[in-house]
Amino acid sequence: MNVLTFDIEDWFHVLDNPSTKTEKQWVQLECRIHQNLDRILDILKKHNQKATFFCIGWVARRYPTIVKKIDNYGHEIGSHSDMHQLAYEFNREEFRQDLEQSIKSIEDVVGKKVRAYRAPGFSLKHQNSWMLEELSKHGIEIDCSVFPARRAHGGFKEFGHAEPAYVEIDGARIKEFPINLYSLFGKNIIFSGGGYFRLIPYPLIKFFMKTSDYVMVYLHPRDFDYDQPMIEGLSAFRRFKSYVGLKTTSNKLDRLLNDFDFVDLREANKNIDWSQVKTIKLNRKDK
Template sequence: MNILTFDIEEWFHLLDNASTKTEDDWAKYPSRIHQNMDKIFDLLEKNQQQATFFCLGWVARKHPDIIKAISNKGYEIATHSDLHQLAYEQNRKEFKEDLSTSIKALEDATGKKVRAYRAPGFSIKQENKWAFEVLIENGIEIDCSVFPAKRSHGGFEQFGTAEPCWIDIDGHKLKEFPINIHNMMGTSLIFSGGGYFRLFPYPLIKQLTKQANYVMTYFHPRDFDPDQPMIPELSMIRKFKSYYGLGGCMNKLNWLIQDVPFMDLATAEKSVDWNSVRTVKI
C-alpha cells in the first residue's frame, strides 16, 4: 500500500521561524503556488495518477481557484489546518477554531465533505493527544498526523508500529494512517517525503519503497521549486532542510510513480480490513 499525498501551502509556510509565522508576515512575500501546482497537476495527469491533497484553509480563502481545480480534476481534498501552526503550540480552543475554520473554507470551495486531516509538522504527540478528540468532534474520520519516531516538531515515539490502525481515545475511535518508518541498525529512517525525500538518492528511495508493505508520502509545492527565494532569517540547519535537493525532487517523484504503484487515501482506506487492524489506545 503506497499512498501519494501533497500538503498544499505556500513556499513561505515554513515552521521554526518567527519571520514566517503570521498572515502579516506572509503578505510580504510573492506567491508561487500557482506555478508549483501546475507542475504537480502535469505530473499526475501525465502518469494518470490519483493523489490526496491536504490543503490549508488559508489557501482556500486566498486562492480558491486552486482548491476548485484540485476538486474539479477529481482529486481528494483533506485539511492541513487553517493557518499552518504547530498543533502542540495551541490550546484546545485554538486548535478547534483553526480546524473548524479550515474545514468550512475547504467545504465552501468544493461543496464536498472534508474527512481527513494532517497536522502541520506532524505536530500531534503524546502531550496534546486531546487533538484526536477534537478531530472526531468536528467530523474528521481519518488522521494522518502521527510521526512514530523522534522529530524536531514532536514525534509520537510511543505510538508503535507504523501502519494503518484505529486510534481509541476514551472510547472514541479514529482511523490513522501514520508516516512510515524503516528501521536500520536501530535507527528509525524516514524517506517518503519532504526533506528526507530530497536528501536521499533515488535508488535508495526506490529500494526502501519496494521493500515496505506500507508507505505514506507527503510532498509540498515548494519541494519542486528550485527558483524560490531563500528566507534569510532561517538557521543554517533549517536552510539545509528547506532548500537542499529542490532541483531534483520532481524527477525523483516522477521516476517513483512510474516504478511503484500508488493510490490516494480514499482508495487506501477502502483496501484496509478495519475489523482486523490493531487499535492503539492513547
C-alpha cells in the first residue's frame, strides 16, 4: 500500500529556528505557497491522483482560497496543527487549544469534518503520547505523527514495526499510519518524503518502493520551490537538508506516479482490514 500526503505550510515554516518561529515573523516574509501548491495540484491532476493534504490552521485563516482549492480538486484535508510548533513543546492544555483552533479554521473553510492529523516534524514522542487521547476526543480518527525511529524532532522508536496499527491509551483508540522505514545493512533508511526524497536518487527510491509493502509519501510545497529565499539562522547541515534537490522534486513525483499506484488516507483506511492489524497499548504520560 502506497499512501500520498502533503503538509501544507509555506517555505518559512521551518521548525526549531528562531528567525521563523512566530506569526509576527511570518507576516513579514514573502508568501510563496500559492505557486507551489499549484505545481503540486497540476501534477496530481495530470495523473488523476488523489492525496491527503495536512493543512495548518494559520494557512486556512490567512489564505482560505488555498484550502478551498484543495477541497475543490477533491482531495482530503486534515490538520497539521494550527501554528506549526513542535507538539512536545506544548503542555496538554496548549496542545488542546492549538488542535481545536486548527480544526475550526479548516472546517470553517471547507464545511467538512477534519478526521486526520499529523504533528509538525512528526513531534510525537512517548513522553507526549497523551496527545493521541486529545486527538481522539476531538474527533480525529487517523493520526500520521509517528516516526518510528530516532530523529531530531521527535522520533517514537518504541512504536515498533512501521505499519498501520491501532494505538490505545487510557481508553482512547486511534488508527495510526506511521512513516515507513527501509532496513538496509542494519540501518533504518527513510526515503519517502521531504529532504530524504529530494536527496536520494530516483532509481534508489524506486528500488525501495518496489521492495516495500507499505509506503507513506509526505511532501511540502517548499519541496517544489527551487528558487525560494534562504532562511536566516540555519546551520550548514540544516541549509543542506532544506535546500538540497529542490529542482528534482517535480520530476521525481511525476515519475513516481507513473511507476506506482497510490491512494489517499481515505482509500487506505477503507482498504485495510482493521480487525487484523496489531494494537499498540501505551501508558499515559501527562506533563
